[in-house]
Amino acid sequence: MANTFGTLFTVTTWGESHGPAVGAVVDGCPPRLPLTPEDIQVELDRRRPGQSDIVTPRKEEDRVEFLSGVFEGRTTGTPISLVVRNADQRPAAYDEMRDKFRPSHADFTYQAKYGLRDHRGGGRSSARETVGRVAAGAIARKVLALAGGVEIRAFLTQVHDIAMPADALAAFPSLAEVEATAVRCPHPETAARMIERIKAVRSEGDSVGGVIECRVRGLPAGLGEPVFDRLEADLAKAMLSLPATKGFELGSGFAGATLRGSEHNDAFEVRDGRVRTRTNRSGGTQGGISNGEELVFRTAFKPTATILQRQATVDTAGAATELIGRGRHDPCVVPRAVPIVEAMTALVLLDHWLRHAAQNRTFTF
Amino acid sequence: MANTFGTLFTVTTWGESHGPAVGAVVDGCPPRLPLTPEDIQVELDRRRPGQSDIVTPRKEEDRVEFLSGVFEGRTTGTPISLVVRNADQRPAAYDEMRDKFRPSHADFTYQAKYGLRDHRGGGRSSARETVGRVAAGAIARKVLALAGGVEIRAFLTQVHDIAMPADALAAFPSLAEVEATAVRCPHPETAARMIERIKAVRSEGDSVGGVIECRVRGLPAGLGEPVFDRLEADLAKAMLSLPATKGFELGSGFAGATLRGSEHNDAFEVRDGRVRTRTNRSGGTQGGISNGEELVFRTAFKPTATILQRQATVDTAGAATELIGRGRHDPCVVPRAVPIVEAMTALVLLDHWLRHAAQNRTFTF
Amino acid sequence: MANTFGTLFTVTTWGESHGPAVGAVVDGCPPRLPLTPEDIQVELDRRRPGQSDIVTPRKEEDRVEFLSGVFEGRTTGTPISLVVRNADQRPAAYDEMRDKFRPSHADFTYQAKYGLRDHRGGGRSSARETVGRVAAGAIARKVLALAGGVEIRAFLTQVHDIAMPADALAAFPSLAEVEATAVRCPHPETAARMIERIKAVRSEGDSVGGVIECRVRGLPAGLGEPVFDRLEADLAKAMLSLPATKGFELGSGFAGATLRGSEHNDAFEVRDGRVRTRTNRSGGTQGGISNGEELVFRTAFKPTATILQRQATVDTAGAATELIGRGRHDPCVVPRAVPIVEAMTALVLLDHWLRHAAQNRTFTF
Amino acid sequence: MANTFGTLFTVTTWGESHGPAVGAVVDGCPPRLPLTPEDIQVELDRRRPGQSDIVTPRKEEDRVEFLSGVFEGRTTGTPISLVVRNADQRPAAYDEMRDKFRPSHADFTYQAKYGLRDHRGGGRSSARETVGRVAAGAIARKVLALAGGVEIRAFLTQVHDIAMPADALAAFPSLAEVEATAVRCPHPETAARMIERIKAVRSEGDSVGGVIECRVRGLPAGLGEPVFDRLEADLAKAMLSLPATKGFELGSGFAGATLRGSEHNDAFEVRDGRVRTRTNRSGGTQGGISNGEELVFRTAFKPTATILQRQATVDTAGAATELIGRGRHDPCVVPRAVPIVEAMTALVLLDHWLRHAAQNRTFTF
Numbered sequence A, B, C, D: 001m002a003n004t005f006g007t008l009f010t011v012t013t014w015g016e017s018h019g020p021a022v023g024a025v026v027d028g029c030p031p032r033l034p035l036t037p038e039d040i041q042v043e044l045d046r047r048r049p050g051q052s053d054i055v056t057p058r059k060e061e062d063r064v065e066f067l068s069g070v071f072e073g074r075t076t077g078t079p080i081s082l083v084v085r086n087a088d089q090r091p092a093a094y095d096e097m098r099d100k101f102r103p104s105h106a107d108f109t110y111q112a113k114y115g116l117r118d119h120r121g122g123g124r125s126s127a128r129e130t131v132g133r134v135a136a137g138a139i140a141r142k143v144l145a146l147a148g149g150v151e152i153r154a155f156l157t158q159v160h161d162i163a164m165p166a167d168a169l170a171a172f173p174s175l176a177e178v179e180a181t182a183v184r185c186p187h188p189e190t191a192a193r194m195i196e197r198i199k200a201v202r203s204e205g206d207s208v209g210g211v212i213e214c215r216v217r218g219l220p221a222g223l224g225e226p227v228f229d230r231l232e233a234d235l236a237k238a239m240l241s242l243p244a245t246k247g248f249e250l251g252s253g254f255a256g257a258t259l260r261g262s263e264h265n266d267a268f269e270v271r272d273g274r275v276r277t278r279t280n281r282s283g284g285t286q287g288g289i290s291n292g293e294e295l296v297f298r299t300a301f302k303p304t305a306t307i308l309q310r311q312a313t314v315d316t317a318g319a320a321t322e323l324i325g326r327g328r329h330d331p332c333v334v335p336r337a338v339p340i341v342e343a344m345t346a347l348v349l350l351d352h353w354l355r356h357a358a359q360n361r362t363f364t365f
Helices: A037-047 A091-098 A107-114 A120-125 A127-148 A175-179 A188-203 A231-240 A334-361 B037-047 B091-098 B107-114 B120-125 B127-148 B175-179 B188-203 B231-240 B334-360 C037-047 C091-098 C107-114 C120-125 C127-148 C175-179 C188-203 C231-240 C334-361 D037-047 D091-098 D107-114 D120-125 D127-148 D175-179 D188-203 D231-240 D334-360
Strands: A010-015 A021-027 A064-066 A080-085 A151-159 A210-217 A245-250 A268-271 A274-277 A295-301 A310-314 A320-324 B010-015 B021-027 B064-066 B080-085 B151-159 B210-217 B245-250 B268-271 B274-277 B295-301 B310-314 B320-324 C010-015 C021-027 C064-066 C080-085 C151-159 C210-217 C245-250 C268-271 C274-277 C295-301 C310-314 C320-324 D010-015 D021-027 D064-066 D080-085 D151-159 D210-217 D245-250 D268-271 D274-277 D295-301 D310-314 D320-324
Touching (some): A010 C021, A107 A120, A127 A151, A151 A188, A151 A334, B127 B334, B210 B334, B334 C334, C037 C127, C080 C127, C107 D334, C151 C175, C231 C295, D037 D127, D037 D334, D127 D334, D151 D334, D210 D334, D231 D334
Parallel strands (some): A310 B268
Antiparallel strands (some): A268 A274, B010 B021, C245 D245, D245 D295
16 A cells, blocks of 8 residues: 555555656545535645746646546545646656666666666656645645644745744744745745745756745644654654655754753643643644644755756666756755645644544543 | 554554553564564663663563464464563652643643543653564564664764764764663764763753664665655654654755755766665665665654653643652663664564565566 | 555545546556556456346446556556546436435435435446456456466356256356356356346346356465455455345355364365365365365345335435336346456455565565 | 454454463554453353353363553553463373364464464464454443444354244344353254254264354444445454354345345335334345444354364375364354354444544534
8 A cells, every 4th residue: 555645534646757647546535525626726736837937847737637526516425536637748858767767866766676667757756646645635634624724834944055034933824925935935035045046056957955844723632643653753754755855853853852851841831721832842742642732843855856967877787877867847846845745734634633533532431 | 553563564562651561462474583582682671771870760670571473483473472561660659640741741642632541650652662662673673684684773873962973974883882882872982971961961850862863784775665655754654653753864864955956966876786876865765765775864852851840830620730750760761762763663674675575576577 | 445455456446336437546566567458458348238138238338548557568566547437327317316215225324324425326336336346356367367377267156046056066167158158157058047037037127136156276375364364254355345245155155054074174185296175165265374275155146226116215305205216227237246256356366465475475584 | 464353443363272372452442431351251251161061171261451551440542452361271282283284274274374383272273362352342342332232142043954943033132042052042942952963963073063143233324334345344354254154144145146126125114213124134234334224144154173083184294194183172163153253243343433433423514
């Protein structure tokens, strides 16, 4: 079940970058949810290539089609099959990759694992696979929003060495603030510098990475399962399952290792009639279970592996060779990864909500 | 299956800190593996409290008993039931916690989730649960070592703000180097400073966190499943499922976000007759699949939540109160977490090895 | 994962009887398997309506399309997405069912479970869902045939009270013998009587059930997992997951309960250089694990619930009403169920083969 | 996960017939359930050997011990570890089986699968493994009884060729009626004949099989998942996972194949204010989902494989030999299988209840 995510609300994705289509099957969706293709399209449009002048110019309409599971505008509780046809395929652009392994791509490892590979645009390892995740995530998100006003917001805090100032991170940014700039950083001055940097490296045929922060508010206490399926464990898995990710941290994260317990602990108090913590270094969970505070985590993305420079590599016959990146690509994938991070977050949270409810809310003694 | 880890080689842990015992059931172990309690005991002894003067003085023999699955010194392919009796229980020491939520512990979240909790020593949320993981990991480790000389080595690179110098990280440390100091840092001067720091904070009733690096060598290319069950995704989940962890990074990690593609990419070459990368910023995987290079990842641990200081909190009735940490505890849990990190790594790797073999090595066309 | 079958070789089906399409996603397929749409089409054609004058006249081309997972004629190890468009839809024929519960159909139970339902042709509960199973099963079957000459053969032994004579069951029938008659009974005289009976009940607007026997030869000893996932347990589940099934038995089956141990036991002997049993009342497994003998099991199908007679029922408002069956349907579904039984059998066997190989053949000690 | 049953409420069993203990880990139990060892002991006592003069004289106290998951008399929502020590072990009685394969036992297939086996009393393949199932089932049963008055009642309808008269099957028998006789057949005259037959075959060193019917009342409509995890599919799997079972049928079962649709369909009516069926040939489900009627299914058991007669067999070296059954055993296992059938039924039903609630009752739109 390597291509399936989740235990109760599950998504199975399929499809290659330059095959006929990509898609997903969503199983376990609650019935009677009002759902239209537009609910999904809005998120696909955020992920779509060609949205601004700093991302890949590949033209994809990315129109989602429902093949099952929705009847007269509502989910029926049966599997929802979602398909997005691939349109702007130029497989010939990838002919060179048939025999050469692109550095820091999955070409070599797929070959080693399977003994063959669809080399066109990375095949299954392409970020195009995330179309299915975003589509499924849009459904999960709608359930969470309708159920309890859960809001999920991801945004860029860093591109290359340009980072948002710490004090700008105090507030939960609005969707409008995030979407206001092409880099999806809610701090306009930082965003401007990020865009400038991306354009500069692109002009050199190079690429850069960055960091996405994701926050969730409106989540009840109690989600997450001890001991292996802690909420942060499943979030970490979700994030590290995304292409180009190299790290994950929750709350205080790596910096938390440099604090003392007396500085790090989140004291409890009663606020607004419920148990709250005064600070949130924990990042919204304790013992792997949500505590009702804001969920706060960050994911690090490496620079895009495809660069328009000459690189040393090896061919499938084991001979040294060179390769110059071709094909359309993003000099920085991180802005387009924002809706993907949100989608994966929604998938994790809805699945845990259902698991929690099943065990702890079905029967009361 | 919240208490089960893995898909083919699985471990299910059970037990509370101050209940009669803790243990694990291992399912899917290859048959005919020579296995004695000593194979497991050696790892439990590394994890055991009371090993040095910088860890908790709780006295636990932690003797493992096999109840099933091993016959005449070999595994039979049936479930291996492992039990470790709890010995040095002092539940009365935890009476205060029956009604008060310890800051940054799981007391509040368990209560919110389940409506009740075993308050004695944190119950199920105690790090004592990891006894079962270490026991199961010892079995996985033996399979991996016998199968192909896979070596897994974790060690401390940081305690509080004291970190190993970068150049000391070049070599794969030996087990002897790691075990030479009480903090399990293979760089003696750094280790000495770490120990000094831990003693200093302990004398103030405080605690500190740290970072563990784990490396694996001898791993073949091809382990890891696209797209959700990438090797690093499952490692990230494994690490974030450990108590007190706040972050995970692979290879270049968060620092990788500050590099350009031209700096980050790992060029391929043929070396020693096989495809190798010249550098290893990827950390041993590409596209979620092992590439035959060293696996390198780091996990951040927060400072121990239990401190011997007065802290503000709330009781179960919702009234403000104070709490002073009691009970025996580690001022820094990170040294004892080293064998646990290795155990979880072994569990992930063996499970992926079996999954890979099942799909790609059972039939050849 | 209610719509997913299998653990290592998995199929997820989706689609409703009168939605735009039905399909399946197959995950875990071994790579490099030569695979064309024709490999699948041949099995879909056996299942397809309109093959003879004793089955439903619904016209469905049932052309399968690959959307992923196959590259240049070979499987790539990534998910195979299979789609079959629904063609001859006449949803208006089902208007009456919007408000009335058809007796012994799933209309009422879907309404009770989900609070709504796609009433057109039974929606998800339609046997049209099995298109995806047959498509996936064709892939599993090809792997098993190539891997070791495993042959799976299902056929009708009974329609209504007309059964094959016991002595006709001695030999493993050929595919040609099974396909020679419209009822897929390899005993021509019995087949002729079955066809006559089906035509007779159809002329009365009625329906009949029957029994399918399935045999497998060429299977190695060792497949099946103690204790819950016994081979016969998973076969029983597979069979009872098919629409209209009421029973399953292996080997001696229910009749075995009337024998003494001394009559029932299968004595071992060495034959053709390997351990064999003299008789096969066990039906090919012992302790849930294949013993290398022929696998023999039977599945009972009830008469088709749709009949062209007036029946008492209740409408969704809870009022008593009547209903006369409409729509195109089979007076006896059993002949068309033969390729479906074979498909499910192939899915179970391949999954168990992979599981067995993973645990017992990956490492040897 | 071959030794784990269920998806949300799961049981993992472990242990061999003549190892130190057998047991189970139950995960996913709702918290706050009042639970004492006595709740479990009562069911273990029904399964225990030595209850009457027609079962094995092996003496086992079968005292269950809780090692985790219960605190101050209530479940905590964490895994419940249950252990039963093996007492009356006489492994030497099995020395002959070290080298010889007992006919119709699992000796040969375990050897073929794993390359070794614990030969003592069948090791893992022994029915002693069901101790863990009965213990876990007792917990599931308590949840179901408290939650909604669900009653599960199994009983013998047939031993060898002695069957209850059809009209005696009309009523749901009471527990007292079932437990009144040593064979657990609620029809006293039939029970007397069954006992007589069992004693007769035992005196000849032989054995007999039988059939158990299981009924459930109080179940709501809506349990069961289309399409693979139908309620009857999971019940069939549960039953065929029990040692010595050869068949399963629901409602009309195999006899249903001999009816016409007009005879078999269950007409709907409104009775007592809810939708009911007039007849129950369906056996309590339609489309794999419970319809609120009584669940009715039957399981066939073959005669005990161990007989006290000389049998031809083969030894592990592949030479023809003979074997005379030794060891203590039941001439008819079926009476002791009654609580096991009930336990497995409870496990299936509770798991499906939780799955249904998770998807369909957590959110309402």
